[in-house]
Amino acid sequence: MQALRRPGGSVSVGELGEFGLIAGILARLPQGASSLLGPGDDAAVVRATDGRVVVSTDLMLEGRHFRRDWSSGRDVGHKLAAANLADIVAMGATPTALVVGLACPADTAVDWVNDFADGLREECALVGASVVGGDVSRADVIMLSATALGDLAGVPPVTRAGARAGDAVAVAGRLGHAAAGITVLTRGFRSPRMLVEAHRRPQPPYAAGPQAAAVGATAMCDVSDGLLADASHLADASGVSIDLRSGAFPVPEPMANAANALGHDALRWILTGGDDHALLATFAPAVPLPAGWIRVGEVLEAGEDGPAVTVDGGPYDGPQGHDHFAR
Amino acid sequence: MQALRRPGGSVSVGELGEFGLIAGILARLPQGASSLLGPGDDAAVVRATDGRVVVSTDLMLEGRHFRRDWSSGRDVGHKLAAANLADIVAMGATPTALVVGLACPADTAVDWVNDFADGLREECALVGASVVGGDVSRADVIMLSATALGDLAGVPPVTRAGARAGDAVAVAGRLGHAAAGITVLTRGFRSPRMLVEAHRRPQPPYAAGPQAAAVGATAMCDVSDGLLADASHLADASGVSIDLRSGAFPVPEPMANAANALGHDALRWILTGGDDHALLATFAPAVPLPAGWIRVGEVLEAGEDGPAVTVDGGPYDGPQGHDHFAR
Incomplete structure (x- = not known):
């Protein structure tokens, strides 16, 4: 694993390598109470006490959903988590966990990725959830995916289908x-x-x-x-x-x-x-x-x-x- | 919603539009026994009888994980689902559900996307799981994400950490x-x-x-x-x-x-x-x-x-x- 400095002073993802990048991300992602087995294995294990789990997924693409000159990595982490967690609360559930996919160019600054992880962590902390797993790959632009899980705590999910005249x-x-x-x-x-x-x-x-x-x-x-x-x-x-x-x-x-x-x-x-x-x-x-x-x-x-x-x-x-x- | 024919005879994703595309995909994705609330709302609800849920996520990118001249949409659907479902069984769990993100160019043939959905369905059917939700967006190349859920049925997860000398x-x-x-x-x-x-x-x-x-x-x-x-x-x-x-x-x-x-x-x-x-x-x-x-x-x-x-x-x-x- 190499950790060369770029002229600008920051290390790139390509210089650090996949496994070093993942290690750095994971160090920023403490596990919450719902995480029974966090990142590092083939899959995570998340508490689903209710016996049902609420699940929603979102994509976010550079140039389409965000621009790096308008938003910092931390902003993007907040935004990706927020978009996904909001879908869970919209069912009446409480978010428990997030898994995240990150594809980025090899010349992406590691600092950007670390900031992104900080944003994810901070946004998840607002609801008591945590990032329990993910996947990284290389791409020409930054492409992000997130899937949030949530717990209904015994109540029926609130769907879009129950509105009645007079409500x-x-x-x-x-x-x-x-x-x-x-x-x-x-x-x-x-x-x-x-x-x-x-x-x-x-x-x-x-x-x-x-x-x-x-x-x-x-x-x-x-x-x-x-x-x-x-x-x-x-x-x-x-x-x-x-x-x-x-x-x-x-x-x-x-x-x-x-x-x-x-x-x-x-x-x-x-x-x-x-x-x-x-x-x-x-x-x-x-x-x-x-x-x-x-x-x-x-x-x-x-x-x-x-x-x-x-x-x-x-x-x-x-x-x-x-x-x-x-x- | 327009459904113009392209010169080659097939309709493009851009011509069909996001909501028509989603409707076509959903028609190909029947819901399995673990799906308590399938696609169409903010989030899906999946059975998690065990009280824990196993979760894993993967990215797959055109040009990096597959090429459209080497693999059909159906192949890619099979491959994306297989990669993700395998992570669930590797914990000793049985897969229950998949959520999928699809970003693609506006000129992608709708036929390709429908074939992709067919591949997802067929691969999930091998394990009794189903696609319960997803997200679509536009991108310059096809970018896919999948998150699989699974049920441990009362057994402890088999992690990577338990091997002992002599095994x-x-x-x-x-x-x-x-x-x-x-x-x-x-x-x-x-x-x-x-x-x-x-x-x-x-x-x-x-x-x-x-x-x-x-x-x-x-x-x-x-x-x-x-x-x-x-x-x-x-x-x-x-x-x-x-x-x-x-x-x-x-x-x-x-x-x-x-x-x-x-x-x-x-x-x-x-x-x-x-x-x-x-x-x-x-x-x-x-x-x-x-x-x-x-x-x-x-x-x-x-x-x-x-x-x-x-x-x-x-x-x-x-x-x-x-x-x-x-x-």
């Missing part, structure tokens, strides 16, 4: 912040910092998922494609329509300012921006919303044309979400 | 076949078919893992980096040395013929080739080996220089394994 529609967490951050960065700015940071490190409302499950949320999902698109997925799965009230969404001052400065519509960021990993859920009318949830609309019977999502009673005029293969 | 060393499954297949393909040949097929679709000895666990195998691992490299990992984890007997390894006639024709050493394929996903395990001396296992060596006390792997009592002269970042 309240509510959200927890930020909306439109990451999308506004991307717009700001794309225009060459680095502020407002709050929005740029929201793109770099989403802040999913982790506690809100299990709390919604505990009070009997009828349906729930993670907002990753944009609120209108994800509300539409939930409406389709439940066979209902959803009407959102545009006035219900708080617009923080930095977002209002950025919208003004850039000639953008803040409501569009809120309704169509993904990547904040807010939660969207429906609750029976009599249920008081748990802390952190705000009511933003109502579930209606599906109309003659089937399930639909409207804003203030009418169709929203604009792009509704994200297709990864759209040009 | 028998045994293997189950093929060795060197996939490596010989790559050599054959690299030299521009397409036969012997048995070797080329072994590269395209490994045949891990799935039943042999839980069977070894049932008779109390002291240590076990999947042979993915090459027998010498993986034996070395097992020896290091157990703090022992391992001596292999070169005469113990059967050399099938097509491999002997290919070695002759290409001026290659068949034993080197067997000792250093990965990707067949054979199993390597150690058993207490008195234990009769389960069906399918052959004895290939012995566990020794580690020497003064620490754990080592020898062949016929001496060091093996040649490259020992695979570093993903080696040039």
Whole structure:
């Protein structure tokens, strides 16, 4: 194993070699209480006390989901873990473990990879989970995968399919912040910092998922494609329509300012921006919303044309979400 | 959603769009008995009756782990699932579920992706598992990730760390076949078919893992980096040395013929080739080996220089394994 210094002072992944790289990563990943057998064997063993395990997987690609000049390795570690952990809490479960795939060019700085591992660890620690295993390979750009596991602790999973006419529609967490951050960065700015940071490190409302499950949320999902698109997925799965009230969404001052400065519509960021990993859920009318949830609309019977999502009673005029293969 | 025909007659992923692509994939993936909630929600829910879940993840990249002119989509589906499921049985567990990430160029033929899904389904069916979820994205080359889950059914996991001096060393499954297949393909040949097929679709000895666990195998691992490299990992984890007997390894006639024709050493394929996903395990001396296992060596006390792997009592002269970042 060689550990030569590059001119810039940092060692590259190719210089360190696969096994040295893995050893360095593992030293940064302490094992949590749910990890019965951590990294280093063919597979890990994770506690699944409930007798069921919740599982979700995500890919993140350099140039598509992040740019190294906009986000540090640590930001990317936070973001990858957050995206994946949010899917677990969106079922009403508590995350227990993450496994991660990392493919990168041989000239990637080892420091970047170590920062990435730090970000993973820090984000997992917010929910008491840990990184229990992974795989590394070489690629022309950085390609990341993560799979999160979670525990339902005896409650039924909250799917997208249980919303009923008359239910309240509510959200927890930020909306439109990451999308506004991307717009700001794309225009060459680095502020407002709050929005740029929201793109770099989403802040999913982790506690809100299990709390919604505990009070009997009828349906729930993670907002990753944009609120209108994800509300539409939930409406389709439940066979209902959803009407959102545009006035219900708080617009923080930095977002209002950025919208003004850039000639953008803040409501569009809120309704169509993904990547904040807010939660969207429906609750029976009599249920008081748990802390952190705000009511933003109502579930209606599906109309003659089937399930639909409207804003203030009418169709929203604009792009509704994200297709990864759209040009 | 558009479904235009390309000149060649097949629809591309970009033409079909993300949601149409996913719908087509899901139609090919029936859910097994362990899938309590399959694809389509934020996360899946998988039975984990044992109260623990075994988890392992792998990446596979076009140009590095497979080539589209050498392997069909179906081959690649088989190979990705096999690599991942083998890690689960190497712990002594039975696979229950797979989640898969697929990133591909917009001009990828939808037929390729559907074939890939068919391969995943067919390989999972061999062990009673199913694909319960996934993620799709766009990339410049095909990048795949898979995470497999498994159930230990009440037995302790068989790690790499339990081998003791005096134990028998045994293997189950093929060795060197996939490596010989790559050599054959690299030299521009397409036969012997048995070797080329072994590269395209490994045949891990799935039943042999839980069977070894049932008779109390002291240590076990999947042979993915090459027998010498993986034996070395097992020896290091157990703090022992391992001596292999070169005469113990059967050399099938097509491999002997290919070695002759290409001026290659068949034993080197067997000792250093990965990707067949054979199993390597150690058993207490008195234990009769389960069906399918052959004895290939012995566990020794580690020497003064620490754990080592020898062949016929001496060091093996040649490259020992695979570093993903080696040039």
